Amino acid sequence: MKLETLAIHAGYTPEQEGHSCAVPVYRTSAYQFNSTEHAANLFALKELGNIYSRISNPTQDVLEQRMAQLEGGKAALALSSGTSAIFYTIINICEHGDEVVAAHNLYGGTYAQFNSILPQLGITVRFVDPTDPENFAKAINDKTRAIYCETLGNPALNMTDLDAVAAIAQKAQLPFIVDSTFTPPSMLRPIEYGADIVIHSLTKWLGGHGTGLGGIVIDAGNFDWTNPKFSLYNVPDDSYHGLRYAHDLGELNPVAFALRMRLVPLRNLGACITPDNSWMFLQGIETLALRVERHSENGLAVARHLQAHPDVDWVNYPGLEGSPGHEAAAKYLQNGFGGMVSFGIRGGREAGQKFIENLQIFSHVANVGDAKSLAIHPATTTHSQLSPEQLESSGISDELIRLSIGIEHIDDIVADLDQAIKNAH
Structure with missing residues (x-):
């Protein structure tokens, strides 16, 4: 089936759920066992099934199956x-x-997590400029266990050359992790270009209406975790029956990464998604392809309009010639360039703040991917914890405004931008 069809049907069979045409919301903490043997088999992984909603839930399961199929993962x-x-x-x-x-x-x-929190756990992150893929190769050493990037940098919007980075990861026998939040599967499927693990914030375009919080990790099922340097997969886990995740899962060995994440981090640390949020994201995914078409159409129109505006110093949009990473974006984003636009308003930080305060249709929020148009000034909000040097290396200047272009009529979007720019000077 094509993506638009999968977005509506994948992972759900009405006949198994009392013929309910819509996916039910399972608001339950726990699940009844058939017998003591059944319970023991579930805990021992001899059978798969639901035990407790911190670990799994039937509504969540439909969401997971649907996203795995949309991304081409297992x-x-x-x-x-x-x-x-x-x-x-x-x-x-x-x-x-x-x-x-x-x-x-x-x-x-993410930068703060990698730069400040992971080091407290003894995990070091080496940051590199992704515009030259060879920078990833140069930073790899015998302690490296993964390569990580975003498809489109946030908020600079420069596209990563996924093929090139994937080749480097494969040569080094390292998993390639891609945050594809800014490029939902109707725009791009990173697994097709060598990604081993794909991450999304479900809160953004997949949900599409700013109503729920959630994230999802998709396992391509292609990476070989039997390499001894991945000790978490090769040394017996004393917390789970001495299981060696890369060896002892039988037919589930290809998805050892996803299963271990469920059994260890999720089961023991507890960042579980609610069934209601899972249901809301399923509603959003059904219209994803249609919404992304309009986001992309409006985004390109806004970028071109701002590029010609006398009070705009520069515009970044992956579909705009001259923008950082445009060549890579043209290669990978063949179904549209999305709704994210960043630009520099003439007058710097002061003009940027006045612009935000004068917007009428755009919402001033710390979010992207909503059906509504959104705007923010990253240097004083989403990236304010970064030092001036870190802001510069991330491509975030004082005058940068980040726009998430919604699906309103383009004439109204452009009129709001024009009046806010005019009133900022």
Whole structure:
């Protein structure tokens, strides 16, 4: 089936749920066991099934199956937020003393997690400029356990050359982790370009309406975890029956990464998604392809309009010639360039703040991917925890405004931008 059809039907069979046409919401903490033997088999992984909603839930299961199919992966795990999805991904691979090589143009919260929190756990992240893929190769050493990037940097919007970075990861026998939040599967499927693990904030375009929080990790099921340097998968786990995740799962061995994340980080740390949020994201995913078409159409129109505006110094949009990473974006984003636009308003930080305060249709919020148009000034909000040097290396200047272009009529969007720019000077 094509993506638009999968987005509506994948992972759900009405006949198994009392013929309910819509996916039910399972608001339950726990699940009745058939017998003591059944309970023992579930806990011992001799059977798969539901035990407790911190670990799994039937509504969540439909979401996970649907996202795995949309991304072309073999398994997925939904979590309480995109931030939890990122954190659990790293600690599902790395131990104290291990290292990750990551692009430096990351969302501010991810950068802070990698730069400040992971080192407290003894995990070092080496940041590199992703515009030259060879920078990843140069930073790899015998302690490296993963390579990490975003498809489109947030908020600089420069596209990563996924093929090139994937080749480097494969040569080094390292998993390639890609945060594809800014490029949902109707725009791009990173597994097709060599990604081993794909992460999304479900809160953004997949949900699409700013109503729920969640994240998801998709396991391509292609990476060989039997390499001894991945000790979490090769040394018996005393907390789970001495299980060696890369060896003892039988037919589930290809999805050892996803299963271990469910059984260890999620089961024991508890960043579980609620069934209601899972249900809301399923509603959003059904219209994903249609919404992304309009986001992309409006985004390109806004970028071109701002590029010609006398009070705008510069515009970054992956579909705009001359923008950072445009060549790579043209290669990978063949179904549209999305709704994210960043630009520099003439007058710097003061003009940027006045612009934000004068917007009428745009909402001033710390979010992206909503059906509504959104705007923010990253240097004073989402990336304010970064030092001036870190802001510069991430491509975030005082005058940068980040726009998430919604699906309103383009004439109204442009009129709001024009009047806010005019009133900022």
